[in-house]
Amino acid sequence: TAARLMALPPAAGRPASVDQALREAGVAAWPKALAQARAALSQLGPRRARELPLWLLDLDLSLKGEASRGLRSRLALERLFCKMTRRGDAQPPRRS
Structure with a gap:
């Protein structure tokens, strides 16, 4: 993917x-x-x-496996959407 290409070091073929x-x-x-x-x-x-790409592979396997029916397929999609949100990047609040 483009993100993986941009993460490469310049000597390893990183695009300009x-x-x-x-x-x-x-x-x-x-x-x-x-x-x-x-x-x-x-x-x-x-x-x-x-x-x-790993999240999409996980979703694909879930939809083809046991989660392919009913609410489980919807839950698999909702998990992908939750992973894609910015909120997942935030640090959990610290407890005193």
């Missing part, structure tokens, strides 16, 4: 720009597509963007 990383990750070179992908990437943030 976010747009170049998005193109290498397979985003169409149209200006609107690049702008939308750039906005989505910045909204997710680098940590969540790097974890997104």
